[in-house]
Each structure stands twice: as C-alpha cells, then as structure tokens.
Amino acid sequence: MASAFHRPVLVKEVVSALEPAAHGEILDGTVGGGGHSRALLERYPECRILAVDRDPEALEEARRALSDFGTRVRFLEARFDEAAEGASLAGPSLSGALLDLGVSTHQIDSDRRGFTFRPEAPLDMRMSAGQAGSTTAAALLNERSEDDLTRIFRRYGEEPRARRLAGAVARRRREAPLGVAGDLIEVMAEVFGRPPHVKEKARVFQALRIEVNGEMEALERSLPAIREALLPGGVFVVVSYHSLEDREVKNAFREWGRSCVCPPALPVCRCRGEPLGEVLTRRVVRPSEAEVQENPRARSARMRVWRKAA
Ligand SMILES: C[S@@+](CC[C@H](N)C(=O)[O-])C[C@H]1O[C@@H](n2cnc3c(N)ncnc32)[C@H](O)[C@@H]1O
Incomplete structure (x- = not known):
C-alpha cells in the first residue's frame, strides 16, 4: 500500500x-x-x-x-x-x-513542482499546473499588493512578522522578481536577522500554497x-x-x-x-x-x- x-x-x-x-x-x-x-x-x-x-x-x-x-x-x-x-x-x-x-x-518531493523549499526549486506550487489562468507562487509574490501578501502570510501561515515580510518582498521585487525558493528564503533571512528555521519556512511556504490553490x-x-x-x-x-x-x-x-x-x-x-x-x-x-x-x-x-x- x-x-x-x-x-x-x-x-x-x-x-x-x-x-x-x-x-x-x-x-x-x-x-x-x-x-x-x-x-x-x-x-x-x-x-x-x-x-x-x-x-x-x-x-x-x-x-x-x-x-x-x-x-x-x-x-x-x-x-x-x-x-x-x-x-x-x-x-x-x-x-x-x-x-x-x-x-x-x-508533489512535495518533485523540485519542478515547486512545493519544496530547496533553494533552486521554482516558486510554482500549483496542484493543477497548466490549467488556464492558474497563478504560480512567484506571480503572487511579484504582483500582489503588500496588504494582500500580509493577509496571506498572517491568515494561512500564522506568521507573526507577516507585514514586515510582505514589505521586504515588495522591496526585493523592485530590484528583481522572485523566481526560486531561495529568493524567498533570503527575504525571510533579511527580516528575521538570521536564516529561517525549517518550521518558519514551512509556515510561509504553506501560506503561499494555500493561496495559490484556493x-x-x-x-x-x-x-x-x-x-x-x-x-x-x-x-x-x-x-x-x-x-x-x-x-x-x-x-x-x-x-x-x-x-x-x-x-x-x-x-x-x-x-x-x-x-x-x-x-x-x-x-x-x-x-x-x-x-x-x-x-x-x-x-x-x-x-x-x-x-x-x-
Ligand atoms: C494527501 S494527498 C492524498 C493521498 C491519498 N489519500 C493517497 O492515499 O495516496 C492529497 C491529494 O489531494 C489532491 N488535492 C488537493 N486539493 C484538491 C482539490 N481541491 N480537489 C482535488 N484534489 C485535490 C492533491 O493533488 C493530492 O494528490
């Protein structure tokens, strides 16, 4: 089984x-x-x-x-x-x-699906990839308003630093769009003042996955x-x-x-x-x-x- x-x-x-x-x-x-x-x-x-x-x-x-x-x-x-x-x-x-x-x-283990937080994995996370109109985690991070990102991190990830994290994502994407898991982990490290723990990464990535897939x-x-x-x-x-x-x-x-x-x-x-x-x-x-x-x-x-x- x-x-x-x-x-x-x-x-x-x-x-x-x-x-x-x-x-x-x-x-x-x-x-x-x-x-x-x-x-x-x-x-x-x-x-x-x-x-x-x-x-x-x-x-x-x-x-x-x-x-x-x-x-x-x-x-x-x-x-x-x-x-x-x-x-x-x-x-x-x-x-x-x-x-x-x-x-x-x-789904978690295949890097190309982007559910993992291995640094080189693309920020995708769609369960039904290829479906017309479906949005990837990268698109969400690069396009949503700071308020929206704050809501996602707070509601679906119960992340206490949701607003600061959303602000840091918005600053980062003005320099270059986020594309892979490592980009988001770097932003988290900047906000936390240290590399994020596995549990912290899991919470933030879970929040994105919940939003991406509705x-x-x-x-x-x-x-x-x-x-x-x-x-x-x-x-x-x-x-x-x-x-x-x-x-x-x-x-x-x-x-x-x-x-x-x-x-x-x-x-x-x-x-x-x-x-x-x-x-x-x-x-x-x-x-x-x-x-x-x-x-x-x-x-x-x-x-x-x-x-x-x-
Ligand atoms: C935890 S796994 C289920 C494993 C399954 N019970 C087994 O024995 O292998 C969750 C599955 O649900 C699917 N899934 C998640 N949300 C869904 C939805 N809204 N509609 C249909 N499938 C969904 C995922 O694609 C994934 O394959």
Missing part, C-alpha cells in the same frame, strides 16, 4: 470509519497515489470508488495503482468541490466520501456539496493537516449535528428541528505514536467523521 508516490495516513481508521459505506459508491476526492482507495476496495469487495484529483500526475498514478479493480473505479480529473457538485446534481448517490487534504509526498475556498464549497451528494446514512471522513482546515471541518460537522439551526434572535424555532446528521468523532482522531515513528509526515494529521441522518 505504501508507495514512493505517497504513503497514506490513518488507513485503518479511515477504512473502519467508512464501513457503513461498504455497499455503495465512495467519493475519494483526493485520490493521490490511490493508497486509501486501494485499502477500501480490498476491504469492502462491494464498494465502488469515484476517484478524483485535480493533479493529472496523481490521477495517472492512481489509474496505475488501482488498475486491478477494473470498473469498480471511475476516475475524474477535477477539484473535489466540482466533483461533489456534479455528483449531487442528479440527487444523492454516494454512500461515503473521503477528503485527505493537502499535498502528496510526490485550498480554503475549495474546502468551504465542498463541505455542503458533499453533504448533499451523500445518501441517507452516508459517511463523510476528512483528514486535515493544519488548524485552519480542521476548524472549518469541525465547525461544519458540529453545525450539521445541531437539532435547531435558527438564528439565536428568533423567538421560536422555525427550522425543521431535525439534525442533518451526527458527528461520529467526539474527539478528533490522531495517528498513533507508532504510525508517526514510521511516517513522520503523519504527525499533523487529524481525522473527523460525520454521518448523514438515515
């Missing part, structure tokens, strides 16, 4: 959470190298998978990795929010859905779309890797588990008074120490599960 392309996290937990979906079609909205999908197809012989990824390289790998399963898998190159909206158009059809957010090991917008749009595409009793599993994503998922699942969704100012309940479903993970699920030892990239993973009312 583990491949050089990507080693899936929380596999046992994801597979067992999706047990109620074992007899229908499960959306794997982030199929990547196909690790989770393979585990589901092997464990539940009657399930089918709608395998989606926005990255054509990931989809090619998933097609290869899941070729044994023939017509049990349908592949779709798309964003998961588009796929969910498409799936819900003809009415609910999914018994389960999985989003394993973020980037794959393959990751928060895709997640926000996909949550209600996937909820609508699920059949009654369908299960929705999300694995996230940073607190912004996890908060979004936690709040949505909690909201859908409430029995009254009227605004607090309304004197009487006007809503249906029925919860849309139930949160199945009272506490967020994290990988075991043993899993983190074997796969350090699993460290930040958090899983939440919701089940639509039957």
Whole structure:
C-alpha cells in the first residue's frame, strides 16, 4: 500500500470509519497515489470508488495503482468541490466520501513542482499546473499588493512578522522578481536577522500554497456539496493537516449535528428541528505514536467523521 508516490495516513481508521459505506459508491476526492482507495476496495469487495484529483500526475498514478479493480473505479480529473457538485446534481448517490487534504509526498518531493523549499526549486506550487489562468507562487509574490501578501502570510501561515515580510518582498521585487525558493528564503533571512528555521519556512511556504490553490475556498464549497451528494446514512471522513482546515471541518460537522439551526434572535424555532446528521468523532482522531515513528509526515494529521441522518 505504501508507495514512493505517497504513503497514506490513518488507513485503518479511515477504512473502519467508512464501513457503513461498504455497499455503495465512495467519493475519494483526493485520490493521490490511490493508497486509501486501494485499502477500501480490498476491504469492502462491494464498494465502488469515484476517484478524483485535480493533479493529472496523481490521477495517472492512481489509474496505475488501482488498475486491478477494473470498473469498480471511475476516475475524474477535477477539484473535489466540482466533483461533489456534479455528483449531487442528479440527487444523492454516494454512500461515503473521503477528503485527505493537502499535498502528496510526490508533489512535495518533485523540485519542478515547486512545493519544496530547496533553494533552486521554482516558486510554482500549483496542484493543477497548466490549467488556464492558474497563478504560480512567484506571480503572487511579484504582483500582489503588500496588504494582500500580509493577509496571506498572517491568515494561512500564522506568521507573526507577516507585514514586515510582505514589505521586504515588495522591496526585493523592485530590484528583481522572485523566481526560486531561495529568493524567498533570503527575504525571510533579511527580516528575521538570521536564516529561517525549517518550521518558519514551512509556515510561509504553506501560506503561499494555500493561496495559490484556493485550498480554503475549495474546502468551504465542498463541505455542503458533499453533504448533499451523500445518501441517507452516508459517511463523510476528512483528514486535515493544519488548524485552519480542521476548524472549518469541525465547525461544519458540529453545525450539521445541531437539532435547531435558527438564528439565536428568533423567538421560536422555525427550522425543521431535525439534525442533518451526527458527528461520529467526539474527539478528533490522531495517528498513533507508532504510525508517526514510521511516517513522520503523519504527525499533523487529524481525522473527523460525520454521518448523514438515515
Ligand atoms: C494527501 S494527498 C492524498 C493521498 C491519498 N489519500 C493517497 O492515499 O495516496 C492529497 C491529494 O489531494 C489532491 N488535492 C488537493 N486539493 C484538491 C482539490 N481541491 N480537489 C482535488 N484534489 C485535490 C492533491 O493533488 C493530492 O494528490
């Protein structure tokens, strides 16, 4: 199951959470190298998978990795929010859905994709490179206003020196545009008065990646779309890797588990008074120490599960 392309996290937990979906079609909205999908197809012989990824390289790998399963898998190159909206158009059809957010090991490790902070790597970071109108991290750094850059570093990277960093980027680009990871690392070193630590680089690069790929917008749009595409009793599993994503998922699942969704100012309940479903993970699920030892990239993973009312 583990491949050089990507080693899936929380596999046992994801597979067992999706047990109620074992007899229908499960959306794997982030199929990547196909690790989770393979585990589901092997464990539940009657399930089918709608395998989606926005990255054509990931989809090619998933097609290869899941070729044994023939017509049990349908592949779709798309964003998961588009796929969910498409799936819900003809009415609910999914018994389960999985989003394993973020980037794959393959994406991080290939220098030309520009997700890495190895100094010579191009500042690209697009998951669907080549898509018309898509903006690279370099274009963003060279063209966005200082205010906008400050917002990106602060909101998506929780970087305390966001404004100073944005100012330094703006000064630097007046001399020459930023092109490779090393250019941004030099700007960070100038602001911090020393070379940035790995964690600091990770935060700032993560912020750019989230903006380049519209990751928060895709997640926000996909949550209600996937909820609508699920059949009654369908299960929705999300694995996230940073607190912004996890908060979004936690709040949505909690909201859908409430029995009254009227605004607090309304004197009487006007809503249906029925919860849309139930949160199945009272506490967020994290990988075991043993899993983190074997796969350090699993460290930040958090899983939440919701089940639509039957
Ligand atoms: C952590 S990897 C998933 C790994 C996968 N679960 C496996 O077992 O190999 C995340 C994948 O999600 C894809 N992705 C991220 N955001 C996406 C979006 N909005 N729509 C579709 N795919 C997305 C990335 O291209 C990447 O391949």
